[in-house]
Structure formats: structure tokens, C-alpha cells
Amino acid sequence: MSNDSPQATAAMSVLGGPPSRGRGRHWQLAVTAAVVTAAGWALATHRHTVDAGVDRLAVADRAWLLAAGAAALATWVCAALAQQGAVAERLPAGRLVAAQFGACAANHLLPAGVGASAVNLRFLTRCGVSTARSATALAVKAAVGGLVRCALAAVLLLASPRAPRLTPDLPRASLVIPVAGCLALAAAAGALSRPVRHRTGRAARQALADVRAVHGSRARACALWGGSLGFALVHAAVLVAVVRSLEVTVPAGQVVMAYLLASGAAVLLPTPGGLGSLDATLLLTLTAAGAPAAAALSAVFGYRLLTAWLPLLPGLLVLALLARRSLL
Template sequence: MSLLPLADLRGALPATAVRSPSAVRLARGALTLLPLLVIGAWAALDWRSVSEGAARLASADPWWLLAGAFFICLGWVAAACVRQGALPERLPPVLLFASQFAAGAANQVLPAGIGAHAVTLRFLQGQGIPLARATASLALYSLVKPIAKTAVLLVFLVAFPELLRIGDLVPGGSASLLAAGSVAGVLATAALLLTAVRPLRRHALALVRTALTDARLLHTRPSRVLALWGGAAATPLLQASVIASVGASLGLPLSWAQVALAYLVASTAVAAVPAPGAIGPVDAALVFTLAAFGTSMSLATATVVSYRVLTVGVPLLPGALVLSALVHRKVL
């Protein structure tokens, strides 16, 4: 009995055995709806905070809230600039901005920026960037942001020494131990995996070589340096401006410099604690630092809750819709 040629055999098989377009469409449809389902679950679990924050925003000064929304939009522009600055190739600006808007929604349901990185990684691969170089750009992005934030914090401490209350602003022992324990745990786990798993060590070394090569190339191009470091330095200042605008709409009796320093100290102190979108640890530390500058605990809490509703709750559904649209159009 003679064997059929490969082309004849492929034609003799059912179409579903070779490829199932319905299964592909079903999978893509599920991925399109997944962001909306996750957002619905998040809103159901945290509905009390959302409703309380929305009620406070309803009684706030709308012009200050509009200013806060403007700074939020600038924050997405800054994020897109940092992403572009971490790659030598030029990315399409509109799609890059849309991907960062969608990444903001994904980042609120996964800890330590995993959601935003996953969306950005898929976007970069869709633009033809190899996986190794796309991953290296994410590593560079993750390294530059805390360095830039620390530099901005040091500049604030030098520029506004009269605002420094180091005894009041340094987190307590439990918060410091939690942050130190998180850092130590991450480093120990990474060292153990790299030591025990040889293929992982090989890929990690290749990633480091690629990242170093790209970093050297990027820092020979002034436009990429400005986008990378300028965007990273602007990001915490824009977030602080959002908080200051929300606080002003509620009558917070603090200057912009005080609010910015409070945010920089709070976010730097608990940055190592993994939480979705840094919600939780940063919020608690921010309430503490705002109160340390002399405002009441209730007003500080109202400011932080309203800030989270404006930055997380309001853009969440539009961000999920954009994420679904990008998946549907095969951009992600």
C-alpha cells in the first residue's frame, strides 16, 4: 500500500485536524472579553472603596479634578516616552500611547507591574521586535524608573530642606521590615533559580548581554536619552501633581512641594512590596506622610481614596475596552 503525498494527505484530513479557525476565533474572543471580566470582578470585590471615593469626588471642585485628569493623561504620555526611549527602533506613536493606556488597566489587577509589562511585551512583539530585545527593553525600563525617582527625591530634599521631617516621614519598623524582607526574598529566589536551573541562567546571561548592548546604543542617541530619563523623571512628578490637584479639590492645606515630597517618600519606601498597581502599601504610606505634614488623617485618607478612584476607577473601563480592541485587532 503506497503512502499518500503530504499534500494529498493534508487534503484528505478533516479541516479541523489541520487548522481550526473557529477555535482561533474562540480563543481571541475569550482574550478580548477577559479584561472586561477581570475589571467587573475587581469592581465587585472593591465596590465600597469605589463608591466612597466617587461620592467624595462628586462634592469636589471640578476644575481641580479636571487639572488632575490632565496630569493623568500626561502620565500616559510619559510612560510611552520611557517605553520608546528603551528601544532603538521607532514605534508608532498612536499605537504606543494606546498600548500604555491599556497597560494601565492590566496593571491594576496584577502585582509588581506584571500586567503592564505583559501588554507591552505583546505590543513590541507585534511590532516585530525580537523577544530577547523586547524583554531587555522591559528590564531597562524597570531599572531606569526607580533610579530616576530616587534622583528626583534627592533633588527635592536638597531644594526644599525646610520640608524635611526625617523622623516623621521615615516608615515605622514593620513597614521597613516588610520592604526589606520583600527585597531580600526576591533577590534570594532569583539567585537560587539562576544557580539551580542552567537553561534559565543561560537565557538570563543572554538577556543581560542584549540589554547592555542596547543600553550603550541608546545612550549614544540624545533623543532616546531624553525620552528614557526625562519620561522616567517626569512620571513621579506627574503622579504627585494628580494627588495635589485632588487634594486641592477637597481642601487639602498642603503645597504642591509638600504633596510631591510625601508621594516620593511614600512610593520609594514601599516600592518593593508587591501589590496590584502598588495599591495598598503606597496608599497607606501616602496617608501617613500626608498626615506627617500636618493635615488631618481623615482628609489625607479622603485625598488618597479620591486619587485612586480618579487614577484607577475612572480610566479602568476605558482602558479595558482599549485593551480588548487591541487584542481584537491583533495589535496585541
């Protein structure tokens, strides 16, 4: 696990570090524009369904919406816990949670998670962690988060054999894509020149040493894995609560599976905060799980409202405050 992950490299570019390749940034912006345009066209085409979804959300059960809001608040605490577990140093708890709240807002302004990576990278370096070890911590946190989501999806598939009926080919594809990516990465590594392999190997050895140090402490390992697990579960809980507020009779397990599949698929499209890509895949998986189109659209709106749109302005204000106090 190298500390030269694409998001960490792009984050360093945003913060004034080594610049990433301009061609890659242009490609990300082009994909972002294409996805957002396609999402806008789809919403305009199905305007009546959109109107029905908004109206249905307006009369949703308030108790369930409050529960969804409480779960949304817990997402930043879980993110802070996982970030603390990824580093050996003790981080200030209050500032760490505030940084995760601000990182969530920044993540909706820059593509491919660069905003959150930039905020966390700067926060860790301000806390005395070196840039290389901070980038490694971000890579470790991202890798553990991905593994946790895959494990949760596998457990749900095994516990509920009928769950794959909602998207017969998607679980299989979600396993094929990472395997293909690993094979491509191995082939690329084999094609590298000896000096590049030497530098990459040295960075990988340093990253491996950091990973061992983190897992050498039971408390840090529990914080890393427990925070990552909690982050995925509370995000899924937000969606489940919103679906329940709409009185949609879809089993909670299938809603959680829909979220896991949608969030995994949205990672493949580098849009800010999954804008367009996550919304479309969530709508697809919820509809395939048995939710009516208008209700599924309402659920996506409610989920996005609580996890992205409402926290956006307060998160930017927190970012400004942290920067003003030289904490970022």
C-alpha cells in the first residue's frame, strides 16, 4: 500500500505540494461535467416523477427523519475515530471531528475525494505528522473502508440468499472490477524500470511499517476498523431511516445492500461527493429492490439532504474557522 495514492497526490497538489498531472485533472473534470449533465438531463426528463418524490418527502414521518439526522451526525464521529486509528499520534478529539465535518464539505467541491483528502492531509501535518506518513494514514483509512464495505456486502449476501435478486449481475461485477484492477496494477508494477521499482518498493516498505505500527496497538486497530465499520453502517442507517419515513416496505437488509452497491459503484466515477453517480446508482438499486420510482427518488433526496446539502454551508464555515486558527 503505497503512500502515493491518487487522492493523496491530488490533495498535495491542492495544498501547494507536488503538482499532479494536468491531463488527469482535465479527465476528472470532463467526467464530472458529463455525469452532472447526464443527471440533470435525467431529472428534467422525469420532471413529474421528481415532483412526486419531493412532495412525498415533504409529508414523510418526522420521527424517522430525526433518526436519520442523528445517524448523519454520527458519520463524522465515526470518520474521526477511523482517522485517529490510522495514525500512532494522539490527535485532539474536538478538532479532529471538526476537521471531518469540514472535509465532508470540501469533498463536495472537488472531484474523486480530493477535497476530504486535502483537508485531512493538512490537518495531520499541522498535528505534527509528516507528509509521507499522513498520506499513508489516508491510504490505510481508505483501504480499510473499502474492505469493510466489501465484507459487509458479503455478509449480507450470505445471510440473505434472496438479496442478489435486486441486481443479479452487480455483486458479481463488484468483485470482478477490483480483481481486474489488482491484475492491471501488478502488470504496471512489473513494467516499471528498476529505479522506479526501487523507489516504489522503499515507499511500500515504509507504508507497511506504518500499518504494522498501527495494528501493533489493539486500541488503534479497534479505532481504525471500528470507525470504518461504524461509518458504513451509519450511512446505511441514514438511508434506511429515510426509507422508513416514506413508509416504503423494503427490507432493511436490501436497503443496506443497495447503499453498499451504490457507494461502491459511485467510486468509479470521480465526481465531487459522488454527485450524480451516487444519486443515480442509489436510485437504480432502490428501485430494483422494490421501491416505487417516486419513493426511491424521495429517499435519495432525503439521504442527500441530510448527508450533503444541509451540512455543506456549516462545513465550509468550519473549514474557514479552522484555517483562520491555523489548524489547516
